[in-house]
Amino acid sequence: MFKWFKRKKEKREAEGQEIIKKNEAMKSEEKQPEGIKMEPDQAEKAGEREQKEGKSGFGFINRLKQRLSKTRQALTSRIDGLFLGKKQIDEEVLEELEEILIMADLGVKATQELIQTITKKVSHKEINNVEELKKVLKEEIFKMISINRPDFDIERQRPFVVMMVGVNGVGKTTTIAKLAKYYYDQGKKVLLVAADTFRAAAIEQLQAWAQRVGVDIYSQQSGADPAAVAFDGVQLAKNKGYDIVFIDTAGRLHTKINLMEELKKIKRVIQKIVPAAPHEIFLVLDATTGQNATSQTKLFNEALGITGIIMTKLDGTAKGGILVSVAHEFRIPIHFIGIGEKMDDLKPFDPEAFVEALF
Template sequence: MAEEKKGFFKGLWGKIAGGEEPENVSVADPFERGGSAAPILTDEERKPGLFERLRQGLSKTRDSLVGRIDRLVLGKKEIDTDTLEELEEILISADIGVQTTVELIRTLEQRLSRNELKDGDALKAALKEEILARIAREAQPLDLGSATPFVIMVIGVNGVGKTTTIGKLAARYTAEGKKVVLAAGDTFRAAAAEQLEIWGDRVGCDVVRHKEGADPSAVVFDGIKAAVARRADILIIDTAGRLHTKVNLMEELKKVRRIVGREIPGAPHETLLVLDAATGQNALSQAKLFKETAGVTGIALTKLDGTAKGGIVVAICNEFNIPVRYIGVGEGVDDLRDFDPTQFVAALFQ
């Protein structure tokens, strides 16, 4: 370093001593004398990692489930049937569902009779193991390369986040280098097609739409023709929000399925039911009835970050044998995550 550069404290001492300060005083170079500067982090680098974001997204569910279990076993020298009874109440209130809770408690009672549950840590470890076994049973990612175009029909009631989920999926698939076409089949909700077009412009994919109130089947037909003509890898079909109890709307959904299957044999390759985790047991009812009436093959569970009812994941996986494909743990595009049972349970219990 040039001799005229002085450290901050040296310059300060010069002022105190009455010495004349050189014109160009600089702070000492942090790399002098073997020092090192703290790295400057970008906004992207400051973001928490994927697992940490999953943990943050599940914080409310973790508090309502694992937090209460921790308080239950705190100070207990042994686990007994009374402990399991209290645990049963915790599991039900965390929206794991009565059927799944009964199964879990029965299994834990068997472990207790074999003296496997010595203390609170053993109980938590056993519960974690049993939950993982149930949610991993049907878990599998979509095989998007099994057909071209791969057709995903997205269904669900109003307000669960169908259109936003479609937009996030389109963003993900486009980022992976796939050509995506969106069909705006929700012609009933005001601004549904416009919302989809905004997503299309944002992520760079084509959107096929008609005017509001048009026949959804016609939109889907044109969407299929466009996807085939443009050699798209994936076609995602939005549909109007409907209750399983509305017979005319369910019949319309069947008509859409028939048209898709006629134009592309074997399609739709995925019927993705979007559920709002915050609705708890209502989501369970929707899964049951849409499975019976609409041939659901996969589930996207949204808004897990805003609810303490994330236990519904366990109930859905265990009771209906429908794979959970995606979970939403935040508002960002990359907060719609592939459902990984091992990571999910680890984030819940850690």
């Protein structure tokens, strides 16, 4: 643990010199002087706080299991209860299974598919008891959520540009902070771009996170054209050799055509600087969302071509079953899941561990 802290400090010093250079560069380009901000004091403080929180000794699967215990209780304990005093799987049992799956937000479509598969297997005598039913459910759900995803390999190109989109209040900004920390801890040079110029104090929020994590941020004033901010931000990242750029966009409902056009514009303009960018467009979904997540995924995907999904807020009692239904319907890989408010509570999504934690 001590080593970890020390490494951070060393890096900070190296980083500090960079910043000075950057500030000079900014002045000469006559950009907003507040474009890049960092106060080492603050960052130090944040480091200490992280230190205090400490790192738990649990392995990833254990931790996920612990976090998803609510879900597990809701699903498996009920499935176990389902068969108490039951010798065979009848109509009633299947109806109750439907209830359990719907209550987990799997949605009507995915639930009906699962029930159909199970009904078929029951009639073929492939399922005879609760253990077998659980096993089959697990296998089927695993099939639905395991999608081959190309490695999220940020070494592919420098700068690697990641755009974050989603409806209001799903946790885009916080997720960016967590991802920034993830890559910062790996020694990458990270830039955040504050392209949510609409919501009051959204820029300040990202600035505060940048300070806490200790990464750089590019921002303009509130109300600026988000595409212009993104353009300048990526330009800066290219010129200054950043490894990875996160573009924070304003939350918007997927049904607002004009606002979706704005996102397309952001995507277009950054391609003028880095033709292959954005390398990833992440749609952030809230685990408490119900069936509307399907509509969100559909429309954001149609507008932008989503490359991955991040599901946040899986630490409540929400079962996040919509994840199964979205992955199954759109075959878009799920990259990360958010399982808590701490900075390292964003985990790469592992379908096996997820199903394992569910049952």
